[in-house]
Amino acid sequence: MVGKKSWRTGLLLYLLSAAALGQGWPQTKLSIVVYDAAHVGPKTVERAEGLAGTILLTAAMQSRWQAAPVEELRNLGMDFTAYTAKACQADPVSAVLRLQILPRAPAGLSPNALGFSLPCARSGVQVTIYADHVAKVSERGGPTFGRVLGYAIAHELGHVLLQSDAHATAGLMKGIWSKSDWQRAAVSIVSFSPADVRQIATLHKRTPDENATQLASLKPY
Numbered sequence: 206m207v208g209k210k211s212w213r214t215g216l217l218l219y220l221l222s223a224a225a226l227g228q229g230w231p232q233t234k235l236s237i238v239v240y241d242a243a244h245v246g247p248k249t250v251e252r253a254e255g256l257a258g259t260i261l262l263t264a265a266m267q268s269r270w271q272a273a274p275v276e277e278l279r280n281l282g283m284d285f286t287a288y289t290a291k292a293c294q295a296d297p298v299s300a301v302l303r304l305q306i307l308p309r310a311p312a313g314l315s316p317n318a319l320g321f322s323l324p325c326a327r328s329g330v331q332v333t334i335y336a337d338h339v340a341k342v343s344e345r346g347g348p349t350f351g352r353v354l355g356y357a358i359a360h361e362l363g364h365v366l367l368q369s370d371a372h373a374t375a376g377l378m379k380g381i382w383s384k385s386d387w388q389r390a391a392v393s394i395v396s397f398s399p400a401d402v403r404q405i406a407t408l409h410k411r412t413p414d415e416n417a418t419q420l421a422s423l424k425p426y
């Protein structure tokens with residue numbers, strides 16, 4: 206139910222973003238399984254997924270989002286293995302990613318940390334978001350809770366797609382966002398940098414030229 210709707214929404218948003226950004230047709234489909242252990246609620250989660258999905262489309266990633274029962278988390282676990290960058294990038298990014306929204310961050314964690322990702326995990330949950338830290342950013346003059354959640358999800362998924370825990374000096378993959386970053390994020394879409402988009406394309410064995418050809422060959426009538 207949610208899945209079919211999500212694909213369609215993603216496609217429509219992509220058409221808009223492709224026109225706006227002049228990028229190619231999405232080649233890579235990503236399924237993201239979402240565990241709402243914080244009980245944020247389906248409406249808010251869907252809003253966040255909508256924003257994150259729009260951001261992913263700017264890197265030619267078409268996302269499908271699916272809610273899953275929180276009970277499944279018990280059996281999933283997390284892969285905290287310290288893979289080298291070479292070992293990490295030797296494996297393709299999984300087409301199915303798992304994301305959990307937890308109610309609270311561990312005590313003592315910096316309030317700037319909205320979550321974390323395990324970009325090289327080969328099993329279990331790759332992305333964790335802390336709802337209480339998301340709420341704090343929103344309450345301190347940031348965008349709405351759903352919008353902050355969407356950015357947190359897109360940022361952490363970005364690490365997984367880039368197979369790296371590195372941060373940029375600007376844009377979606379900036380490590381710590383200032384108040385003005387959040388103010389900008391409230392009224393516009395903060396997205397991947399062109400370098401991030403190229404890196405994601407490379408890791409997914411596509412080139413911008415191939416995409417451009419495919420887009421050019423797509424004629425509606």
Ligand SMILES: [Zn+2]
Nearest residue numbers: 360364372380
């Ligand atoms: Zn990060």
